[in-house]
Amino acid sequence: MNFDRVAPWFERLEKIVFGDQMQVCRTAFLSDLPAIKKAALIGEGNGTFLAQFLKHCDCEEIHYIDSSKKMLDLAQKQFQMNVFPGLERMVFYHLDLSLDVMPDQNYDLVVTNFFLDVFNGATLNNVVSKIASACTRDAHWLYADFQVTGNRFQRCRAIAWVKTMYLFFRLAADIQTMKLTNPSALLDRNGFQIKWFKEFDNGLMRAEIRQRKDEFVRDAGLF
């Protein structure tokens, strides 16, 4: 899987196809974040979300992780072009999280925007557990992704979009799955419970803010 080829076109394509809906979905809960010390933005791509994130979150450390060198270059360029405070708190990591370990531990926030949908069931399980085990016991998880839900019309529309996108990304980025797997049960199992959620674009996209519950973590023996 390699997003290098689509990296230069990603933002333009997104805007043509979905207007501002993906960005609205990514940023839905930014103003609801508590004080954060260390955040991991995972599979965060070209940096579209980063600028908004930096406006809302003055955390001490931000680790920006992506397996595409081109996506990371674009994010870094975006970061340098804008005058963001606290340059020294950003670290960019070129990592493939289906193979590599998380670069650090004790994250109290992880962000996965339109990232978990690139994995098949087994790899998704591995990636979610890997991320969760690098988090603190009361960490937050910001999640945005596509979903198939709602009434008959919404489901048919979502299935058509999801099929088209998987076909496109299979050809353009060689992604390993053709099926959207709902990660909700996996996130629950790792202790991250939904605090709030919102749906966008007639139910095609979903944003969630989740938090790990201390008592759940203890009972499940996660720590």
Ligand SMILES: C[S@@+](CC[C@H](N)C(=O)[O-])C[C@H]1O[C@@H](n2cnc3c(N)ncnc32)[C@H](O)[C@@H]1O
């Ligand atoms: C569909 S794009 C989403 C990008 C961005 N988060 C957004 O909201 O537009 C998926 C991103 O995940 C990255 N990615 C895919 N597989 C990865 C992996 N195994 N480890 C780290 N990043 C990965 C890709 O390079 C790409 O930037």
